[in-house]
Amino acid sequence: MATNVSAVYIxxxxxxxxxxxxxxxxxxxxxxxxxxxxxxxEMKMMQAGAISGNIERPAPQKxxxxxxxxxxxxxxxxxxxxxxxxxxxxxxxPTPIQTPLPGTDSGMYNIPTGPSxxxxxxxxxxxxxxxxxxxxxxxxxxxxSPWMNQxxxxxxxxxxxxxxxxxxxxxxxxxxxxxxxxxxxxxxxKRDDYPSxxxxxxxxxxxxxxxxxxxxxxxxxxxxxxxxxxxxxxxSGTSKVIPDRGxxxxxxxxxxxxxxxxxxxxxxxxxxxxxxxxxxxxxxxxPTPAVATPKPNKDEAEDDEPSLNEDDDDDDELxxxxxxxxxxxxxxxxxxxxxxxxxKSRWKCxxxxxxxxxxxxxxxxxxxxxEFEF
Amino acid sequence: xxxxxxxxxxxxxMCLTETLxxxxxxxxxxxxxxxxxxxxxxxxxxxxxxxxxxxxxxxxGHLHTYRFCDNVWTFILKDATFKSEELNEPxxxxxxxxxxxxxxxQ
Numbered sequence: 355m356a357t358n359v360s361a362v363y364i365x366x367x368x369x370x371x372x373x374x375x376x377x378x379x380x381x382x383x384x385x386x387x388x389x390x391x392x393x394x395x396e397m398k399m400m401q402a403g404a405i406s407g408n409i410e411r412p413a414p415q416k417x418x419x420x421x422x423x424x425x426x427x428x429x430x431x432x433x434x435x436x437x438x439x440x441x442x443x444x445x446x447x448p449t450p451i452q453t454p455l456p457g458t459d460s461g462m463y464n465i466p467t468g469p470s471x472x473x474x475x476x477x478x479x480x481x482x483x484x485x486x487x488x489x490x491x492x493x494x495x496x497x498x499s500p501w502m503n504q505x506x507x508x509x510x511x512x513x514x515x516x517x518x519x520x521x522x523x524x525x526x527x528x529x530x531x532x533x534x535x536x537x538x539x540x541x542x543x544k545r546d547d548y549p550s551x552x553x554x555x556x557x558x559x560x561x562x563x564x565x566x567x568x569x570x571x572x573x574x575x576x577x578x579x580x581x582x583x584x585x586x587x588x589x590s591g592t593s594k595v596i597p598d599r600g601x602x603x604x605x606x607x608x609x610x611x612x613x614x615x616x617x618x619x620x621x622x623x624x625x626x627x628x629x630x631x632x633x634x635x636x637x638x639x640x641p642t643p644a645v646a647t648p649k650p651n652k653d654e655a656e657d658d659e660p661s662l663n664e665d666d667d668d669d670d671e672l673x674x675x676x677x678x679x680x681x682x683x684x685x686x687x688x689x690x691x692x693x694x695x696x697x698k699s700r701w702k703c704x705x706x707x708x709x710x711x712x713x714x715x716x717x718x719x720x721x722x723x724x725e726f727e728f
Numbered sequence: 729x730x731x732x733x734x735x736x737x738x739x740x741x742m743c744l745t746e747t748l749x750x751x752x753x754x755x756x757x758x759x760x761x762x763x764x765x766x767x768x769x770x771x772x773x774x775x776x777x778x779x780x781x782x783x784x785x786x787x788x789g790h791l792h793t794y795r796f797c798d799n800v801w802t803f804i805l806k807d808a809t810f811k812s813e814e815l816n817e818p819x820x821x822x823x824x825x826x827x828x829x830x831x832x833x834q
Contacts, residue, residue, distance in 0.1 A: 362780050363740050369772040370744075374765050381761045390756065391747055392764070398743035685822035687787075688734050690829035693800055701791055703801070705826055707777035708784070709738045710808060712817045716739055718777060719812070720784040724824070726791035726805060 359716050360405040367395060404716055593709065686711045699728040731770030732827050735777075744769055774832070785812040787823070799828045 371392050378388045399405045689708025694701070705722040735741050748762040757765075789808025796800070803824040810817045 362776055365780065366740065366769070366772050366776045369776070370769050372775060373772065374768050377761060377764050377768075377822045381758060383757055383761055387751065387756050391751060392745040395744050396751065398746060398824075402739050403741060404739040404743065427824040449790035579730065615825065661825065684735070687822060688738055689824070689826045690732070690734075690832065692829050694796075694801055694826075701794070701803075703803075703826070705787075705824075706829060707781070708808065708826075709735060709740075709773075709777070710786075711739060712819055712822065715817075717783075717785070717810075717812075717815060718781040719783045720777070720781045721788055722785040724787040724803075726787075726789055726808075728791040728794070 359718055362718060363399065363405050363716075367392065367399075398546075403714065412540075685713070689719075696728075701726040701728055731764070732774060732832070733770055733826050735770060737765060737825070741769065741773070741828065753803055754777040756771075762766050771793045783812055783814075785815065787811075787824075792821075799831060 375385075375388055378384065396405070432445060687705075687708055687710045689705040692704040692706060694703040696702075701724070703724040703726075705724060706720060708719050708722060710717040710719065742796055745766065748757065748765055751757040752759050752762050787805070787808060788812055789805035791803060792806045793802075793804040795803075801824070803826075805822050805824065806820065808819050808822050810819070
């Protein structure tokens with residue numbers, strides 16, 4: 355019966371909480387965290403319909419008030435009316451309430467947990483939150499300057515790296531401007547470590563892919579530049595390099611695609627996208643350092659994560675060919691097996707201690723016999 | 729001591745996992761403590777199923793898929809019927825995941 359299942363669940367909750375209390379105290383998390391855990395757990399279960407709205411506890415607990423704000427020594431204060439919000443209450447006939455209920459759960463905790471079918475398949479949410487955690491240390495992607503020195507972009511470049519910092523400190527106008535170019539164009543934090551690449555020759559070969567300023571320089575200069583930056587597949591003749599002569603009149607564009615991109619690079623289909631940062635173009639046009647690509651990919655991966663939840667609400671029929679992708683919300687039996695045998699195509703198994711989730715109901719069993727025809 | 733993490737996939741287990749995850753994200757709990765809680769849940773759930781539940785169920789159906797890997801049987805049944813004294817549920821498709829009970833003592 356559903357009520358029995360609820361009772362078993364409540365007992366499990368109580369058992370877990372009581373046994374974990376010592377760990378909480380040892381870890382320093384405290385009673386309030388424990389109470390919060392219990393309250394949130396029960397509330398989620400109520401919203402998922404796993405337990406009925408009336409929680410009967412065999413032994414009244416002394417000071418477990420669900421809200422950390424309240425004094426823990428105060429007995430239950432929750433009025434009964436607060437239990438009418440869970441839908442489980444309407445589905446199951448309410449049993450006589452024996453002990454004061456921690457009804458403040460639904461009232462005090464305005465934790466939005468979503469619709470009832472959210473609970474059975476919160477994998478994506480967990481994944482999201484976990485991804486948020488793992489996604490935080492993105493600065494690890496940031497390569498330090500010495501690392502970038504090792505990239506094979508030309509001997510001159512390496513030399514420039516080593517001296518880059520010092521050269522920028524000289525404060526020459528050319529370098530300062532170019533330094534700004536790099537800072538603004540990339541739009542990526544790790545680029546800040548990017549020293550200005552000033553060759554002794556005085557020109558600045560570009561390293562981060564598409565240039566930010568397209569200025570047509572005399573051909574000899576272009577040739578020099580191309581020698582210095584062999585990685586560029588920008589095409590021949592057109593110059594997409596930072597000017598070394600310092601053209602203060604031309605301010606570097608830092609907000610994405612060059613306005614006259616289309617004119618200079620008609621073959622670049624992506625140039626028409628206005629809101630791409632140059633970094634996004636990088637992977638499309640030039641062989642960029644490996645460090646550039648993972649970050650956009652990572653962001654895209656994180657953007658795609660929520661959309662993968664679409665499978666959770668698929669019908670059973672649609673999951674016929676997706677044995678491995680089916681969500682846990684569908685009918686599920688979790689148990690232990692004692693024996694599994696087969697005779698020709700007739701399978702028999704004995705299961706025990708199982709939880710069944712069928713037709714949105716939870717059923718527990720001690721023993722089960724299965725006979726399946728393959 | 730190892731536990732069967734099987735029951736964490738149930739509704740009660742998923743509610744607990746979500747709760748713990750929120751609390752860890754909000755730094756109300758340390759991840760170690762959350763893992764301790766889950767392990768205790770595994771033990772408590774196993775005990776409860778063993779001691780507090782006394783019902784017997786029979787399952788019949790067409791076996792669509794079977795898999796045995798890492799001592800875990802996974803069956804996918806089609807058009808199955810679950811019967812017991814208080815239960816008669818036909819389901820079109822159900823997945824059964826069963827761990828080896830003999831490993832429980834390890």
